[in-house]
Amino acid sequence: MPSPLPPLRLLSVFEAVSRTGSVQRAAMELNVTQPAVSQALRQLEDHVGTKLLDRKTRPAARTEAGRILEVAVTEGLGRIADAIDHVRHLQMTGDSATVACSVGVATYWLMPRLARFSAEHPQVTVNVMTTLQGAPRLNPAVDLAIRYGNGRWADGTVEKLFDERVVPVCSQPFRDRLKSAGIKLDRTTLLHVNTDDPAWITWPTYLKNMGLPENRTAGRRFTNYVQATQAALDGQGVMLGWESITGDLVREGRLVELNDLPLVPADAFYLVTTPMIEERPSARLLASWLLDLP
Incomplete structure (x- = not known):
């Protein structure tokens, strides 16, 4: 017990x-x-x-x-407060949807896209619940969850959102300094994210797959990808860039890929929807919109 x-x-x-x-x-x-x-x-x-x-x-x-x-x-009380706010909002309007995901995915993938959704569907209020890693199981207060993994979950309907792609990224000035000094990946400052999820790819896994020394534990460590991403943007080192987190930043030119050796994992990102989706028109609309994204 x-x-x-x-x-x-x-x-x-x-x-x-x-x-x-x-x-x-x-x-x-x-x-x-x-x-x-x-x-x-x-x-x-x-x-x-x-x-x-x-x-x-x-x-x-x-x-x-x-x-x-x-x-x-902090996380637990925050989630309780979010759930209470959600319940109160349901009592007032009944026209909302709640989606849960990790703080990194929420910050860099979901929120920019939700701005477009809100512009197209201003009548729908979208609540976002975040966790440091992963996403909680669906419950009466959570309509949708964006999760990374093998897709084998039983708490809702599972549909693939997008495949992942992992590649080292850093700021342009940092990459320029590495190139001018002739410093290779296995000799530079690595930005690590502490995680208990075995599905998430870490530096040792990436380096092993690329045939590079795996014993690179030195560098800076963070508790989530938002912190590590900010450190990379500030030119403090090289992080493993996940498409879900740094993809838009690379396309915007705020980060650059250090090499052309991506690691494509077997796992992917999925959208898990509540079994009661047909009774929740706003959640159903949001789910369809997310699944139709290019």
């Missing part, structure tokens, strides 16, 4: 302290006393069995355990 979750009140206090950066500001925001906030933090630490804040620093910094919990709490 999974460990019981701590009371939501304790998680809310921890999120407020993490976001505001101090017990004092969190107490003001929550309209409670500072001792009450400190007590809630201690209760949460007792529940998880470890320190979440390093109180030797001023202001108190999060421990490694605190940073891990912060990511989960």
Whole structure:
């Protein structure tokens, strides 16, 4: 059995302290006393069995355990808030659709296309729920999910959106510096994205497929593709560019491909639609529109 979750009140206090950066500001925001906030933090630490804040620093910094919990709490409370907003909106209009996907796909692939959808269908409100990686299972609050994988999911109707293509990308000035200095890919700064999903291609996988040394763990590491992409745009190194994330940036000239050695994985991106799609005209319209994209 999974460990019981701590009371939501304790998680809310921890999120407020993490976001505001101090017990004092969190107490003001929550309209409670500072001792009450400190007590809630201690209760949460007792529940998880470890320190979440390093109180030797001023202001108190999060421990490694605190940073891990912060990511989960921020994402979890954010998704709850999004779901509540969605439910309230349904009660007001009933004319909306909610799509879930990773933050990278949402930022660089979905949002630019949704601008066109909204211009063509201004009567439909589209809500976007994001996760650091992957996409959640469909539920009453999620009509559509954009997922990367083999397409074998049972929570909805699965249709392919597009195939993937992975190739090293960087900024034009960074590539120019590499070429002028004669630096090869296996000797430059690599931008890594930490992921627990075995389906996602990482640098060791790419380098192995290209016949290059695989033991390149040095470089910069990020928790999601939005951070890594921004680092690449800023000329901080070379990232593995996925068509779903950096494809438009390459076509716009904001990033360039470092070589012409793409890796095309067997997995692809799919649109998963709710079994209740026929009862949701706005979701059905959005799904058809996405599937018809060139």
